[in-house]
Amino acid sequence: MLTLYDNLESGNGHKVRxxxxLLGTEYQLIEKDIxxxxxxxxxxLAMNPNGRIPLLVLADGRHLPExxxxxxxxxEGTAWMPDDRFERAQVLSWMFFEQYNHEPNVAVARFWCHHLELTPxxxxxxxxKxxxxxxxxxxxxxxxSYSDWLVGSQPSIADIALYSYTSVADEGGYDLAAYPGIKHWLARMESLSGFIPMVPFDAL
Amino acid sequence: MLTLYDNLESGNGHKVRxxxxLLGTEYQLIEKDIxxxxxxxxxxLAMNPNGRIPLLVLADGRHLPExxxxxxxxxEGTAWMPDDRFERAQVLSWMFFEQYNHEPNVAVARFWCHHLELTPxxxxxxxxKxxxxxxxxxxxxxxxSYSDWLVGSQPSIADIALYSYTSVADEGGYDLAAYPGIKHWLARMESLSGFIPMVPFDAL
Known part of the structure; x- marks a missing residue:
């Protein structure tokens, strides 16, 4: 069975969960307090020298971070990654955008608002940010604003990668009312069979 | 033919070049002043709403950023991406690490040293940083320190993604003397057939 080291506060972890x-895959969850x-x-650190969750451990003991x-x-091999070579590259493009442009601002703002003293x-x-x-x-x-999903005509891991922290952007002080396309897309994600939401801070 | 919008100062662009x-692929280079x-x-922005280089344009006009x-x-389909599913995921893992942990610190330090006034x-x-x-x-x-390449037994795009800005880390104030494994790996990369170096700032 797969094992996932994770923290329920993390959107990066929520993506994987x-x-x-959505895939209906069983796994063992081991929570780590970050x-x-x-x-x-x-x-x-012996499992992930970068010292971060989420970390996936395969049944044979191999580790995969990020x-x-x-x-x-x-x-791989599921409907969540397109078959077409160019669409696969587009999926990765959104996921790199997520880690470079989105997460360090949308997720980190949420983290700061909840865990750091907001000095001037x-x-x-x-x-x-x-x-x-x-x-x-x-x-x-x-x-x-002109497509239901980020890549192609069905949901992919690009949508999953960007869903988690976008869905709780308000916890970092963002007002999503200015983004009607995003709000409709969030609702589409939330109607998928097997969907699970981010855990709100006040429920942790 | 492929077209690459790029800036010769950029390590992100250098990765692609x-x-x-290394593949011996011909392409048209269009330089953009960032x-x-x-x-x-x-x-x-009509080609890349995120307003960044590098941007690849396929022969049929489709655009790919990041x-x-x-x-x-x-x-895809070359020796630069492993066939094995787990090794492919490891390659991507290093590339996400590059964009989240490495580039915003190693590359941005170099950028600041050359382009911004260093106030206190x-x-x-x-x-x-x-x-x-x-x-x-x-x-x-x-x-x-214990493997020649980041993933598996031969060079991959994980090595390419991390080579570019690591090779000019000194331009951002890093001293690579403390990292002998990295220094030997840089030399291995530079001995590959078809290798091209980053363009030094004073040659731009």
């Missing part, structure tokens, strides 16, 4: 749920150094122990690489691994310097940095995050959301909005 | 050279807004014109997605597209505030932020960049280099060093 969401795909596993705030008390549980991903920086010698034992964990949420979007895990999605790619799990989606931090507030200025937060507003700069939000400005970059709004640009990333606008790039998504442009695509989703 | 390096793979095209400092004068040439990637933010309406014409360019350096590592372009590498994945070009490497900026210098403090630069030192914080270097600290994160050293952590990323240490993760690479750990792998490269």
């Amino acid at each position: 969401l795909l596993l749920s 705030h008390t150094g549980e991903t920086r122990t010698p034992e964990f 949420s979007n690489a895990i999605l790619s691994y799990l989606a 310097e931090r507030l200025a940095a937060l507003e700069a 939000r400005e970059q995050g709004r640009k990333a959301l606008q790039v998504m909005e442009l695509q989703l | 390096l793979l095209l050279s 400092h004068t807004g040439e990637t933010r014109t309406p014409e360019f 350096s590592n997605a372009i590498l994945s597209y070009l490497a 505030e900026r210098l403090a932020a630069l030192e914080a 270097r600290e994160q960049g050293r952590k990323a280099l240490q993760v690479m060093e750990l792998q490269l």
